[in-house]
Every structure is written in C-alpha cells, then in structure tokens.
Amino acid sequence: MSRWPSVPLGELLWPNTDRIQLDPDQTYAQVTARLWGKGLALRGRVKGSEIAAAQQNRVSTNQFVISKIDARHGAFGIVPAELDGAVVSNDFPAFNVDPDKALPEFVAWVARTGWFIAICKSASEGSTNRVRLKESRFLAQSIPLPTTTEQQAIVNRLDQAAAAIAARGNAATAMVSEVEATMRAAFARIIADAPRVTMGEIAPLVRRPVVIDPAQVYREIGVRSFYRGLFERRQVLGSDFDWQKLFWVEQGDLVFSNLMAWEQATGLAQSSHAGAVGNHRMLTCQADSSRMSPEFLYYYFTTEDGHREVLKASPGTMVRNKTLSTKLLPKISVPVPSLDAQLWFDSLQSKARAAKATQAEATAHLDQLLPALLNEVFG
Numbered sequence: 001m002s003r004w005p006s007v008p009l010g011e012l013l014w015p016n017t018d019r020i021q022l023d024p025d026q027t028y029a030q031v032t033a034r035l036w037g038k039g040l041a042l043r044g045r046v047k048g049s050e051i052a053a054a055q056q057n058r059v060s061t062n063q064f065v066i067s068k069i070d071a072r073h074g075a076f077g078i079v080p081a082e083l084d085g086a087v088v089s090n091d092f093p094a095f096n097v098d099p100d101k102a103l104p105e106f107v108a109w110v111a112r113t114g115w116f117i118a119i120c121k122s123a124s125e126g127s128t129n130r131v132r133l134k135e136s137r138f139l140a141q142s143i144p145l146p147t148t149t150e151q152q153a154i155v156n157r158l159d160q161a162a163a164a165i166a167a168r169g170n171a172a173t174a175m176v177s178e179v180e181a182t183m184r185a186a187f188a189r190i191i192a193d194a195p196r197v198t199m200g201e202i203a204p205l206v207r208r209p210v211v212i213d214p215a216q217v218y219r220e221i222g223v224r225s226f227y228r229g230l231f232e233r234r235q236v237l238g239s240d241f242d243w244q245k246l247f248w249v250e251q252g253d254l255v256f257s258n259l260m261a262w263e264q265a266t267g268l269a270q271s272s273h274a275g276a277v278g279n280h281r282m283l284t285c286q287a288d289s290s291r292m293s294p295e296f297l298y299y300y301f302t303t304e305d306g307h308r309e310v311l312k313a314s315p316g317t318m319v320r321n322k323t324l325s326t327k328l329l330p331k332i333s334v335p336v337p338s339l340d341a342q343l344w345f346d347s348l349q350s351k352a353r354a355a356k357a358t359q360a361e362a363t364a365h366l367d368q369l370l371p372a373l374l375n376e377v378f379g
Contacts, residue, residue, distance in 0.1 A: 068093065204286065223266065
C-alpha cells in the first residue's frame with residue numbers, strides 16, 4: 001500500500017443525510033449491509049406503515065453506506081443502482097464520494113479488503129453488546145489512494161477477474177444441478193414399476209438399548225435438518241446421563257429425528273458413526289440387506305415423495321408438536337425395485353458424490369482467488 005499516498009477518508013467521503021417523511025401507503029425498498037465486505041443488498045420492500053420510524057434516510061446510487069453496529073464486521077458498501085432511493089435508519093449513515101478524488105467502484109473494492117474492515121473495527125468503541133462506529137474516528141482513518149486513472153485500471157482488472165470467477169462458479173453450480181437432475185430421472189425410472197413395501201417390513205425401527213456405564217464416555221449423535229447428515233453432538237461421561245435413555249447406532253442405520261424429521265432431519269449412519277449413541281429422539285431403522293440398500297432407501301426419503309410420506313407420519317399443526325410417530329413410521333410404504341437395480345443406483349450416487357466433491361473443492365479454490373487478488377493489488 002505504500003506506493004500510493006495515504007489520504008484520510010474524510011477527504012473522500014462526506015456525510016449526506018436525505019431525511020424524508022414516510023408515506024404510510026407508499027412502498028419503500030430497505031437496505032441490508034452484508035457482513036465481511038460483501039456489500040449492500042435489498043432487505044425487502046415494505047409499506048411505510050410497516051416501518052416503525054416515521055422518518056428514514058434516503059440513499060442514492062454510488063453513496064457509501066455503513067452500519068454503525070456491524071461496521072467492525074464488514075457491514076458496508078456502495079449503493080448499487082437498484083437500491084437508488086431506498087431507505088435506511090440512522091444506524092446506517094450515508095456518505096457521498098468525491099468523484100474528483102475517488103471512484104465509487106474503487107471505494108467498493110477497497111471496502112472488500114481485510115485491512116479496511118480492520119480500520120472500521122479500530123473506529124468502533126463501546127461495551128460488548130453496544131459497540132458502534134464513531135463517524136469522526138472513521139473519517140480520520142486513511143487509505144492508500146492512487147490517481148483516478150490508476151483507480152480505473154484497478155477497477156477494470158478486478159471487475160474482469162470477478163466476472164471470470166463468477167462464470168466458473170456458475171458453471172460449477174450448473175454442473176451440480178445437472179448431476180442432481182440426472183439422479184432424479186434415473187431414480188424415477190427405477191421405481192416406476194417397483195412394488196411398495198412398508199417400512200415395518202423392509203426397514204423396521206430398531207432399538208439397541210445402552211446399558212450405561214458411569215465410567216464410559218459416549219459419543220452422542222444428532223441429525224441436521226435439510227438432509228445435512230449426522231453429526232457428533234457431544235462426548236458425555238455415562239455418569240452425566242440421569243433420565244435419558246440411550247440407543248446404539250450402527251453403520252447403515254437410517255436415522256430420523258422425531259422432532260425435526262418434518263424439516264428433513266434425516267440421515268444415514270456412516271462408518272464413523274458406528275459405536276455412537278442417540279437419545280430417544282433419534283429413531284433408527286435398519287434395512288433388510290437382502291432386499292434393500294440403505295443408501296437407496298435414504299435417497300428415497302430425500303425425494304419429494306419420501307418427504308411427503310414423513311410429513312404424513314408427523315401429525316400436529318404446531319412446529320413443536322409435529323413429531324414423527326413411531327406408530328406411523330412403520331406404515332410408510334417405500335418403493336422396492338430389484339436389489340441389482342438399487343445397487344446400480346448406489347454406484348451412480350457414488351459417482352455423483354465424487355463429481356460434486358470435486359466441484360466443491362474447485363469452488364472453494366475460487367473463493368480464495370479474489371481475496372488473494374485483492375491482497376496482491378492493495379497489500
């Protein structure tokens with residue numbers, strides 16, 4: 001950063017307050033500042049009558065807006081054209097950018113650097129839950145400032161890089177979507193004429209009670225919502241369990257959280273979960289290996305049809321009462337094609353997982369490219 005002169009932010013930005021009286025019947029766009037330098041976005045569109053304050057501040061394209069509360073967490077950015085005329089509270093001061101000294105696009109890129117977030121952190125003060133940005137201290141901070149010609153060259157370079165990275169990321173996302181669509185189509189073909197069998201017959205609920213040893217440490221598992229799999233909740237000494245009943249989990253178990261199955265809290269136990277335990281809320285079903293592949297069965301429950309069956313077996317209208325019934329779970333009917341067809345689909349799933357893992361790794365690499373480039377440009 002030393003190759004360019006250091007200039008106080010107060011010479012580039014000046015406060016601009018466009019205070020307006022809200023019309024209760026008019027619809028206003030509201031702004032949210034995303035954390036860690038990710039810029040401004042539309043929070044929502046609401047009627048003036050739905051906003052608590054009678055007055056708000058109107059912002060304009062290319063202004064710099066910062067959250068007093070979350071500035072230290074990178075909540076700020078340049079107002080994009082689509083948010084022109086949006087409103088913010090007093091907790092989001094807006095600043096005009098002096099076009100003779102700094103390009104708004106350049107300021108936007110500077111604001112994505114780690115050191116700019118550090119500037120905002122140093123300009124914030126207060127107790128733990130009341131830390132706020134001090135505008136005077138913020139404007140006294142300095143940033144490196146090349147000429148506007150150099151700024152434009154930097155903006156062009158970073159914009160081109162960002163577009164290329166976004167295109168590669170979009171291609172990766174499209175590939176994953178294509179793989180998932182192929183999987184859904186293949187699954188639909190396999191089960192089209194398959195007989196349906198109840199869970200009670202093909203994958204009954206199995207309980208393996210744990211005789212708790214007070215001196216033993218147990219790994220307790222849980223199930224994440226939205227099919228995000230099993231996880232280790234905690235490791236607990238047996239003596240710390242008082243009223244809870246525990247049950248062993250084995251590899252290949254289909255595990256439902258009876259409280260959150262309606263929210264897709266269903267997972268398949270892997271080898272790493274063998275020897276773990278679940279509490280009475282974790283319902284474990286063991287597939288008949290001579291007729292049903294656990295992987296195939298789990299995939300079924302991730303489909304719309306499978307989830308619909310879980311919802312039917314989870315009576316109740318309120319979230320806290322919507323519990324998967326141990327009486328209705330065994331009555332759920334599932335498609336059971338030939339075991340050979342299931343295993344073929346499992347091999348397809350394995351290939352799909354490998355392809356998605358490769359894409360995830362590539363995407364993670366892409367996520368690091370832009371920060372690295374920003375560091376190269378700004379130091």
